[in-house]
Amino acid sequence: MYYPNKLRSGTKFTALIPALIMLTLFAFAVVLFDIRGGLAVMFVSFTLFSVFSFFLYLRTHNSSFLAGSLMQLLFGLYFASVPRGIFPFPDERMAWFLYLCGIVIGVWMVILVVGKRKNKFKGREVFELAARATELSADGFTDRPRPAGKSTYTRDELMGFAEYIRRNLIALPYREEDRVVFVPIRMGDEYHFNFSPDSFRQGRTWIALDFHGNVTVSMSKSDYLAYKEELSFDQLCSNLGQLFIKFMEYYKKGEEERIVYQLNELKLSQWM
Amino acid sequence: MNFQQAAILGYYISKDYAEDLFRLLATYQSISASEAASRLEVHIKTAQDFLEAMNDLGFLEKEEVYEKKRPYFRYKLKVKRISMEIDLTPLFPKTTTDDRTQLRIRERKNAGARFTTARNNQYISNVVIWIGQGRERTERRINLTNPQGQFLFHLPFPSADFLSVQEIMNKAEVDPSNQSEILDIADTLIEYGIIEVSD
Numbered sequence: 288m289y290y291p292n293k294l295r296s297g298t299k300f301t302a303l304i305p306a307l308i309m310l311t312l313f314a315f316a317v318v319l320f321d322i323r324g325g326l327a328v329m330f331v332s333f334t335l336f337s338v339f340s341f342f343l344y345l346r347t348h349n350s351s352f353l354a355g356s357l358m359q360l361l362f363g364l365y366f367a368s369v370p371r372g373i374f375p376f377p378d379e380r381m382a383w384f385l386y387l388c389g390i391v392i393g394v395w396m397v398i399l400v401v402g403k404r405k406n407k408f409k410g411r412e413v414f415e416l417a418a419r420a421t422e423l424s425a426d427g428f429t430d431r432p433r434p435a436g437k438s439t440y441t442r443d444e445l446m447g448f449a450e451y452i453r454r455n456l457i458a459l460p461y462r463e464e465d466r467v468v469f470v471p472i473r474m475g476d477e478y479h480f481n482f483s484p485d486s487f488r489q490g491r492t493w494i495a496l497d498f499h500g501n502v503t504v505s506m507s508k509s510d511y512l513a514y515k516e517e518l519s520f521d522q523l524c525s526n527l528g529q530l531f532i533k534f535m536e537y538y539k540k541g542e543e544e545r546i547v548y549q550l551n552e553l554k555l556s557q558w559m
Numbered sequence: 560m561n562f563q564q565a566a567i568l569g570y571y572i573s574k575d576y577a578e579d580l581f582r583l584l585a586t587y588q589s590i591s592a593s594e595a596a597s598r599l600e601v602h603i604k605t606a607q608d609f610l611e612a613m614n615d616l617g618f619l620e621k622e623e624v625y626e627k628k629r630p631y632f633r634y635k636l637k638v639k640r641i642s643m644e645i646d647l648t649p650l651f652p653k654t655t656t657d658d659r660t661q662l663r664i665r666e667r668k669n670a671g672a673r674f675t676t677a678r679n680n681q682y683i684s685n686v687v688i689w690i691g692q693g694r695e696r697t698e699r700r701i702n703l704t705n706p707q708g709q710f711l712f713h714l715p716f717p718s719a720d721f722l723s724v725q726e727i728m729n730k731a732e733v734d735p736s737n738q739s740e741i742l743d744i745a746d747t748l749i750e751y752g753i754i755e756v757s758d
Contacts, residue, residue: 426668427718431683432676434713501681521719 292555293418294411294513301475305336326372333363343481348454351399351406354392361389404551408456410471412550414492414510417527418518427520432495432505435528438535439500448496448538455547457534461488466497469531494531504528564616565645571612572641576601580609584636589622591633610634659742660725663757665715670753674711682708688751699751706737707744714754721757 309332316324340356343349367374368382376382399405440448449460449467458469459480470488472480480487492510495503504524511520537545560568571577579599583590596606613619613634620635677684688699703711713731715722722730724745733741748754 424718427716429666429670429674429716431666431674431714431716432712433716434681497681503681505676519718521716524716 292415293421293515293518294414295515301478305332322371323373326366326369329366330363330373333359333366337363339481343477346481346484347456347459348450349405349456351396354396354399355406358389358392358396361385361392365389406456408472408474408477409547409550410458410473410476411555412553413457413471413527413530414513415553415555416549417523417530418514419526421518421522421526423516424519424521425517427517428508428511429520430505430508432503433521433524433528435494435502435504435525436532437500438496438502438532440496440535440539442498444535444539445496445498448535451538451543451546452534457546457550458494459484459487463495465499466495466501468493468495492527494527496531496535502528502532560644562645565643567612568616568641568643571609574609576605577609580606581636584619584634589633589635591624591631593631659745660728660738661723662745663721663723664727664745664749664754665719665721665757666717667752667755668717670717672748672751672753676712677708681712683711684708686711686748686753688753690751701744701747703744704737704740706733707740709733710741710744711748 309328312328312332313325316328337356337359340352340359344352344356365382365385366372368376368385370379370382372382400407445467449462449469452458452469453460456472458471461468461470468488470491470493476487490507490509492506493504495501495505497503504527506520506524506527511518511523514523534546537543576599580595583595583598587594592607592610593603595601595610596603599606610619610621610632614621618636618638618641620637622633622635623630624633671689673687674683675685675687676682682705683703685700685702688701690697690699709731710727710733713727715727724741728735728738728741745754749756
């Protein structure tokens, strides 16, 4: 089914910036030194990417980042161990073996990323779904959180749900004393989140599910202004809360696949 | 005695020279402000203000005296006992079933107030309101009781439908015994333009 997007176009190419910097540095190193210098740049860059991806994996428990980290590490080692690299293997076949391993993991990556959209941060999809069937209404914004209803679940179910939401990059759960706060994350936000998860949540939209079943929503002004039209703020917050209540229902019934299916059904760009 | 009179009496009676001044008034047939000031080593204006205030409250008798120079006042103590009794009855809500609970309200659009949520709880802990314009702008923080915080937590958003105070109280599960404090915060926020009332 086709739904017109309610959010402004938000294509972000921030993910390409590190790659562009790496290629620029590589070119400079080759020109200023030789191919060995360029390969050293590639080794350092890929190792850093690998560390970054590994931290993302630790923070999200999403397997696509582990695959990415392994692939980047193998590529880094490959660039270091080729005959003209900084730590050449005596046997060139060893470097080719690393390269081959990198390719195999790369294929796994492509399946996860393109086929299953595993590494897509789905905050944008969450906001799109919340905006469906929301009426227009001007000047409705308030920074006050809104009680969005009640749900029934056990503490274990909530923790399991939080883990599922985290692993599928729908939102980032923050455990508090008597509730879990979910902060939807969008493509391009991963840098801020990965470097500083605590400051990441400041001033952002959140959905809180407490251990008594209360669901509360707070939408940030920047997220509200990201919509093309002035939507009813009250309905938007209510829908966001109801969306998470519905997700929780799916999770409780063991139908959590529906959550990802609904989000992926919007078919938003991988870069948004 | 009304609140204003009680406040004046309280203010002057709390001064450390008050007892000495009353002792002088009790000792002398009548005394002028300058005599009392020189006797107690306080400024004449201080003694004057005290005696005038006590006169206004009806505890002293004031007499204008003419001598060689310009006229002045002499004060005479009229009473031997001062009692302060304040009637708080008018401050209580008129009835327990106040019609104002039927007021239909919601948060005003672009109210400009900041609501702070109590950490990990389902209520608002305080509201910050900005009063005035430009450099004259001042911040007013209202700390809320728990029932008030629960009530405001359930206050309809600016784009939502109006709800009556009673409906919001029911939704927020606020005990009816807290009605007067709920109406008080609602009235205050209506006055500051944070809450709007349906026509």
